[in-house]
Amino acid sequence: MEAAAASPVTPLRLWLVGYALQCLVHVGLVCSDSRRRPAHARSSDVESADGDAAGAGTDSSDSDDDDDEGREQRSSFAKRCESINTMVSFLWWIIGFYWVVSGGDVLEHDAPRLYWLSVVFLAFDVFFAVFCVAMACFIGIALCCCLPCVIAILYALAGQEGASDADIGFLPRYRYSDPSEDGQKGTDEGVMIPVLNNSGTSTSERILLHEDAECCICLSSYEDGAELSALPCNHHFHWTCITKWLRMHATCPLCKYNILKGSESA
Structure with a gap:
């Protein structure tokens, strides 16, 4: 390190050469891994097709096992190598x-280009690491905050x-029918008078208290002559509201x- 302090240009050049070699090694490992995966997939498809067509023999199964072991060893x-390079x-x-x-x-005075090139490479590594951590x-955070909402929305859409x-x-x-509209004051009840539906059937009249004479969909009280509908659960609504x-x-x-x-x- 004393030599580096006395003549810092040469060690910095050496560092740049080592940095370039590491990048080349990383690119080579990535390319070999990307080539190995499609080849492994194609060989697996061919082996499965051959096995379905002609059956697997003892010799072929042994060779397939050897190939699988060889691929696993190369992969490991x-x-x-990738871990060591990192x-x-x-x-x-x-x-x-x-x-x-x-x-x-x-360095900045004697070799400014070399100095700033090294600074750029160092800063790029820091930026890349910070970017990965931030992502x-x-x-x-997005998964923790948004995933429950997304699941709830998908569940609601699926069940809709x-x-x-x-x-x-x-x-x-x-x-x-609201009796109070006909001049009968003091009554607290309204009447739901049956009307024939599309099936040609009707039900009996229903007495409805004024406090219950409200549609929970539009939050409006029933007016005299309003057309209503009731569900099998006995809850009632405006006909247009419940239809929509x-x-x-x-x-x-x-x-x-x-x-x-x-x-x-x-």
Whole structure:
């Protein structure tokens, strides 16, 4: 290190050569790994096709096992080389950082291009490491925060099943009558008068308290003469409101009763 402090240009050139060699080694490992995977996939397809067509013999199975072992050994060797190259790159970065700092003004004055080239390479490694850590943190935070919402939305969309107009047409329909509108003061009850539905059937009248005479979809009170509909769960709504709702969701807005399945949704 004393030689580096006395003549910092030569060690820095050596560091740049080592940095370039490490990059070449890394590129070579990546290329070999990308070539090995498609070749392994093609050989696996050929072996499976041959086995299905003619059956696997003893000699062929032994040779296949040997090939698999050879590929596994090469793969493990490549992984070890990649790990060693990563550790060496980290140590080499520390050495280069020390040489740049120890050279300081001498390098910047005697060999400015060499100095700034080394600084750029060192800064690129730092930026790449910080970028990878930031991306990992961002992805982790996004998964923790957004994944439950995404799952809930997908679950809601998957469970969203609308009813057809034919299914809606079988629901009982009513016309709401408010006695207070006819001058009968003091009454607290309204009447749901049956109206023939699409199937030609009707049900009996229903007495409805004024406090319950409200559609929970539009949050409006029933007016005299309003057209209503009731679901099998006995909850009632404006006919237009529940029709629009059931076309998107075949469940009761209050109790989640499914008019298609005849049960409450989970």
